[in-house]
Amino acid sequence: MVTATQTAISAQNVDFYYGDFQALKNISLDMQARKTTAFIGPSGCGKSTFLKLLNRMQDMVPGARLAGRILLDGTDMYAPEADPVAIRRRVGMVFQKPNPFPKSIYDNICYGPRLIGIRKAADLDIIVEKALRAAALWDEVKDSLDKSAMALSGGQQQRVCIARALALEPEVILMDEPTSALDPIATSKVEDWIQEAAGNLTIIMVTHNMQQAARVSDFTAFFFLGELIEYGPTDDLFTSPRKKQTENYITGRFG
Amino acid sequence: MALFGYDYQTRRRREALALFLIRASAVLVLAILGGILAFIFYNGFSAITWDFLTQFPRDGMRAGGIFPALLGTLLLAVGSLVIALPLGFGAAIYLAEYARPGALLTAIRLGISNLAGVPSVVFGLFGLAVFVGVLGFGRSLLSGSLTLALLVLPTVISSAEESLRQTPQSFREAAIGLGANRWQAIRQVVLPAALPNMLTGAILALGRAAGETAPIMFTAAAAYTLALPDSVFSEVMALSTHIYNMATSGTHIEEARHLQYGSVMVLMALVLGLSLIAIIIRARLRRGRQW
Numbered sequence: 001m002v003t004a005t006q007t008a009i010s011a012q013n014v015d016f017y018y019g020d021f022q023a024l025k026n027i028s029l030d031m032q033a034r035k036t037t038a039f040i041g042p043s044g045c046g047k048s049t050f051l052k053l054l055n056r057m058q059d060m061v062p063g064a065r066l067a068g069r070i071l072l073d074g075t076d077m078y079a080p081e082a083d084p085v086a087i088r089r090r091v092g093m094v095f096q097k098p099n100p101f102p103k104s105i106y107d108n109i110c111y112g113p114r115l116i117g118i119r120k121a122a123d124l125d126i127i128v129e130k131a132l133r134a135a136a137l138w139d140e141v142k143d144s145l146d147k148s149a150m151a152l153s154g155g156q157q158q159r160v161c162i163a164r165a166l167a168l169e170p171e172v173i174l175m176d177e178p179t180s181a182l183d184p185i186a187t188s189k190v191e192d193w194i195q196e197a198a199g200n201l202t203i204i205m206v207t208h209n210m211q212q213a214a215r216v217s218d219f220t221a222f223f224f225l226g227e228l229i230e231y232g233p234t235d236d237l238f239t240s241p242r243k244k245q246t247e248n249y250i251t252g253r254f255g
Numbered sequence: 256m257a258l259f260g261y262d263y264q265t266r267r268r269r270e271a272l273a274l275f276l277i278r279a280s281a282v283l284v285l286a287i288l289g290g291i292l293a294f295i296f297y298n299g300f301s302a303i304t305w306d307f308l309t310q311f312p313r314d315g316m317r318a319g320g321i322f323p324a325l326l327g328t329l330l331l332a333v334g335s336l337v338i339a340l341p342l343g344f345g346a347a348i349y350l351a352e353y354a355r356p357g358a359l360l361t362a363i364r365l366g367i368s369n370l371a372g373v374p375s376v377v378f379g380l381f382g383l384a385v386f387v388g389v390l391g392f393g394r395s396l397l398s399g400s401l402t403l404a405l406l407v408l409p410t411v412i413s414s415a416e417e418s419l420r421q422t423p424q425s426f427r428e429a430a431i432g433l434g435a436n437r438w439q440a441i442r443q444v445v446l447p448a449a450l451p452n453m454l455t456g457a458i459l460a461l462g463r464a465a466g467e468t469a470p471i472m473f474t475a476a477a478a479y480t481l482a483l484p485d486s487v488f489s490e491v492m493a494l495s496t497h498i499y500n501m502a503t504s505g506t507h508i509e510e511a512r513h514l515q516y517g518s519v520m521v522l523m524a525l526v527l528g529l530s531l532i533a534i535i536i537r538a539r540l541r542r543g544r545q546w
Binding site for chain 2 (some may be wrong): 057060085089097101102111116141164
């Protein structure tokens with residue numbers, strides 16, 4: 001494959017504060033388009049904090065402050081004229097705990113499209129099927145689309161959430177420990193989805209599970225105490241880490 | 256036998272004693288409540304007939320029915336709900352979803368919970384001064400509904416705010432993450448999820464207000480009127496004040512005893528009915544909505 005690498009999201013000298021606490025220190029990181037990038041590191045290292053900056057979810061947190069720039073496809077997403085709502089439609093998010101709305105599966109998937117004014121049933125039907133197929137859930141739920149998403153199993157719920165994010169056809173999907181609340185079978189289904197989506201979609205995920213990072217990601221970034229310690233192709237980082245801290249972490253000596 | 260200096264037998268005895276006391280207080284409370292209900296039922300049951308519910312009082316309230324009072328109480332209840340619900344839910348949404356934590360918010364919350372503890376007669380006097388007097392609504396359905404609305408507002412706001420706070424943060428995050436703005440997230444996801452509990456709280460508050468006497472006596476209630484209300488500016492009768500009048504200011508109080516108990520029974524049935532409606536609404540809206 002000879003596609004030139006292209007940057008989907010570029011973080012440049014990002015500092016981030018919760019009140020007086022500096023959660024991120026001078027992070028610069030280019031995340032490749034149509035690749036899967038994993039963030040690893042011990043709890044509290046800032047990886048989830050950083051992830052939530054990438055679609056402005058941190059806007060909801062009172063007292064948070066950002067310095068530096070984060071470019072989405074070359075445009076600063078924190079520029080004064082940037083619209084956070086538009087950014088979140090281009091950069092979707094899947095959360096740690098499956099969080100379907102207490103609505104039917106169908107209405108869950110349609111939530112995003114309806115927000116941007118798609119109302120026609122025929123259009124929505126197509127979107128729902130496409131999104132559920134993309135999330136590898138269609139065959140399991142196609143006969144029960146009007147059932148409450150809350151009634152599904154945890155793994156199915158998480159794939160509803162993936163489908164719900166995909167329905168907006170985002171350029172990037174952020175996943176915050178997407179399988180930590182799931183059992184092994186459900187986890188492998190979500191991982192299968194990540195691997196199938198690779199090549200079409202930019203996926204950026206936080207994981208506590210280093211085997212998972214090794215299995216599904218193209219690039220890995222290791223965070224520690226709010227700093228980006230090492231970033232590179234996953235194979236290189238896991239087989240020949242350049243930094244001592246990275247090596248200690250991936251060999252299980254701390255964290 | 257003491258093991259590690261611990262006397263298990265004493266502990267068991269204490270546990271048994273505690274359990275006995277807790278059980279006894281529960282039984283006592285139920286017995287008192289049951290006793291009151293049985294007493295009223297026993298004394299009032301003979302008065303309850305179809306005519307009692309559908310006719311006007313006659314012969315200086317010694318005979319006839321309670322229709323205008325029943326109607327008045329229902330209208331006042333509906334009126335205060337129509338006023339208190341939008342105001343209360345609006346305030347609750349602001350407090351739970353928009354207000355930044357800080358001294359101001361704490362002060363507002365404190366004010367609301369203090370208002371909930373203000374005796375109802377104070378609301379009655381306020382209603383008399385402001386709605387009946389200054390605003391010139393007179394003693395009317397409107398003044399009474401407004402006064403009752405003020406009375407229930409603190410409870411409606413507190414319970415609605417609590418319901419909103421109990422809605423998982425993850426719903427808001429999910430909606431925002433899909434490109435909803437704050438209001439869309441609240442209206443489309445948070446509110447539908449919180450509504451059953453918000454409504455339940457409001458209806459329970461209303462049930463209590465429906466039985467209130469003082470606020471209505473000052474602002475809405477006629478002791479006796481032959482005219483049914485034809486506008487929001489009409490005076491109305493109300494069950495609670497009707498009971499008060501029959502039991503205190505008639506010339507034949509003893510003769511009308513069974514009618515008083517009958518009216519009390521109807522009022523109680525009304526309040527219990529409202530609670531029942533609240534429970535049914537919650538159960539219905541909640542189906543398949545556990546999280």
